[in-house]
Amino acid sequence: MGILCKVVDMLLLVAFMVMLVAGPLIDAQLVLPETTFPEVLVRLKQQYAAEYQDYLMVEKPHFFVALVWLELIFQWPLVLLNIYGILASKHWFHTTCLIYGASVITAMTALLGELMGSQKGSDKLLTVYSPFMGLGVLAFLRGLVPNSGKARTIGKRPAMAREKRA
Numbered sequence: 001m002g003i004l005c006k007v008v009d010m011l012l013l014v015a016f017m018v019m020l021v022a023g024p025l026i027d028a029q030l031v032l033p034e035t036t037f038p039e040v041l042v043r044l045k046q047q048y049a050a051e052y053q054d055y056l057m058v059e060k061p062h063f064f065v066a067l068v069w070l071e072l073i074f075q076w077p078l079v080l081l082n083i084y085g086i087l088a089s090k091h092w093f094h095t096t097c098l099i100y101g102a103s104v105i106t107a108m109t110a111l112l113g114e115l116m117g118s119q120k121g122s123d124k125l126l127t128v129y130s131p132f133m134g135l136g137v138l139a140f141l142r143g144l145v146p147n148s149g150k151a152r153t154i155g156k157r158p159a160m161a162r163e164k165r166a
Contacts, residue, residue, distance in 0.1 A: 001145075008142050012097070013086050015135050016079045023076045030060055030068045053122050056114075063114070067107050075103055082139075091147055098143025104136030 025037070026045055034042050049057040056064045078100040085093030111129060115121030121129075 005142070005145060005147075008138065009086050012135075012139060012142060013083065016083045016086075019076070019079045020083065023071055023079070027068050027071055030057065031065055031072070052125050052128055054125055054128070055120050056111075061114075063110065067111060070103070070107060075100060075107075078103070089147065094143045094145060094147055096143075097139050101136050101138070101140025101143055104132060105140060108133040108136055 025041055026048075029037055029042065029045050045057065048054065078096055081096045082093065082100060084090065085096055108129070112126070112133060115126055115129060
């Protein structure tokens with residue numbers, strides 16, 4: 001189980017690194033003025049929207065803008081914590097990973113429901129958004145697994161329950 005957790009952690013680390021960059025540089029363009037961003041990033045977003053026919057990026061429906069705010073205000077800080085938690089082997093990593101996964105699954109359910117229900121989303125666009133549901137599920141499941149079998153420590157000593165004396 002330990003090697004599987006390490007492989008999953010590395011997959012999550014790569015995904016978190018992508019989210020660390022994509023959130024503030026690409027997705028934030030939907031909620032902040034485009035003049036805030038360099039022209040090259042604005043063109044990159046426009047090129048993506050045209051190539052993948054991402055009507056959500058072009059039309060900016062209110063629910064999608066709300067999901068972007070959720071990503072930037074709630075999920076992005078969790079991405080930072082998760083990267084730090086993986087790299088520093090923090091005991092709380094599974095908790096932040098679980099929270100992140102639950103949030104992504106919830107957001108992606110609404111988004112994929114819109115893409116499939118509206119019949120506006122092309123198969124190409126679904127292949128862009130669907131992996132994020134997989135990321136959410138993977139992060140959620142990783143959050144359910146404790147970090148390791150190591151005994152907890154306080155400083156240099158093992159943490160042990162003290163017996164109460166009568």
